[in-house]
Amino acid sequence: MKKIGVLTSGGDSPGMNAAVRAVVRTAIYHELEVIGIRHGYAGLMQGDFLLMDRSSVADIIHRGGTILLSARSQEFRTPEGRQRAYLQMKKVGIDGLIVIGGDGSFRGAQKLVEEFEFPVIGVPGTIDNDIACTDYSIGYDTAMNTIIDAINKVRDTATSHERTFVVETMGRNAGFLTLMSGLAGGAESILIPEKPTAVEDIIAKLKHGFSRGKLHSIILVAEGIGTEFKTNRDVHESPAFSLSKRIQDETGLETRVIILGHLQRGGSPTALDRILASRLGANAVELLIQGEAGKMVGMVHDDVVAVDIEYALSQKKELNEDIYNLANILSL
Ligand code: F6P
Numbered sequence: 001m002k003k004i005g006v007l008t009s010g011g012d013s014p015g016m017n018a019a020v021r022a023v024v025r026t027a028i029y030h031e032l033e034v035i036g037i038r039h040g041y042a043g044l045m046q047g048d049f050l051l052m053d054r055s056s057v058a059d060i061i062h063r064g065g066t067i068l069l070s071a072r073s074q075e076f077r078t079p080e081g082r083q084r085a086y087l088q089m090k091k092v093g094i095d096g097l098i099v100i101g102g103d104g105s106f107r108g109a110q111k112l113v114e115e116f117e118f119p120v121i122g123v124p125g126t127i128d129n130d131i132a133c134t135d136y137s138i139g140y141d142t143a144m145n146t147i148i149d150a151i152n153k154v155r156d157t158a159t160s161h162e163r164t165f166v167v168e169t170m171g172r173n174a175g176f177l178t179l180m181s182g183l184a185g186g187a188e189s190i191l192i193p194e195k196p197t198a199v200e201d202i203i204a205k206l207k208h209g210f211s212r213g214k215l216h217s218i219i220l221v222a223e224g225i226g227t228e229f230k231t232n233r234d235v236h237e238s239p240a241f242s243l244s245k246r247i248q249d250e251t252g253l254e255t256r257v258i259i260l261g262h263l264q265r266g267g268s269p270t271a272l273d274r275i276l277a278s279r280l281g282a283n284a285v286e287l288l289i290q291g292e293a294g295k296m297v298g299m300v301h302d303d304v305v306a307v308d309i310e311y312a313l314s315q316k317k318e319l320n321e322d323i324y325n326l327a328n329i330l331s332l
Pocket of ligand 1: 102170
């Protein structure tokens with residue numbers, strides 16, 4: 001192994017830069033050349049490459065986003081697209097690749113391994129924390145803290161006006177981000193795709209809370225909870241707005257909605273995310289040097305582990321039932 005490539009792909013997450021820094025500096029420490037690939041797989045197909053040195057990753061450990069830029073590429077999903085990507089790497093002599101991203105990015109990585117026997121190592125970077133075989137993915141902790149900060153602020157105004165707030169969080173089809181932020185933020189109700197909740201139960205809980213003198217209520221809703229709260233046939237309608245309307249109609253409580261959206265993906269990474277990114281990024285390089293291919297690095301019980309990407313993708317990350325129950329007990 002003489003020259004490796006590194007790219008960030010899919011939705012960005014805070015800490016990706018710290019991971020890129022760890023990859024570049026670990027590789028240089030081991031006397032490898034490092035090529036940064038811009039715009040994820042799209043840039044890989046186009047040969048959008050830049051030679052990186054220690055100073056190309058100076059002053060980025062604290063920055064959100066990704067200096068390599070990111071993208072979601074449809075073309076890379078085709079065999080022709082992947083062939084182009086492979087040839088671009090061959091052309092400049094890249095003989096190992098590190099992909100920092102979520103499950104979609106890992107699927108692409110796995111294809112490169114299967115179709116070209118190309119050594120690729122995946123580093124989990126997504127605020128959703130929905131990748132199996134790792135306790136945490138890069139960006140998740142920062143996103144939780146962003147959500148908690150938002151909840152704290154909303155709570156102030158909610159109390160002043162004795163209102164109910166429905167706060168919609170990201171997470172795609174998974175509820176990890178919402179559940180943990182809800183527990184840490186003291187939300188009154190937490191709605192996640194893994195645990196369908198009847199709107200009647202939410203309303204009963206709300207009424208009970210206000211009847212015993214509560215001044216506000218915060219309901220955290222994962223964007224992926226599905227369609228059960230939809231009030232019309234518009235499939236794009238946000239679940240938060242639908243739920244809010246039903247609460248207001250059925251209780252008369254003044255209700256407001258906040259969609260936190262992409263602000264959850266930005267910001268300076270927390271210490272935990274920087275440490276996670278540094279450890280995983282460095283380990284990914286070590287794996288390539290050891291001749292591994294098709295592995296994902298993860299963190300389990302504070303140990304760095306490596307598992308087959310194929311295996312990780314075949315597993316569904318399970319929600320911690322005890323934490324879900326605890327959140328419910330504490331918010332009664
Ligand atoms: O996977 C990260 C994520 O932020 C999800 O939580 C969200 O559903 C999705 O990406 C949004 O994607 P985009 O940035 O393409 O709108």
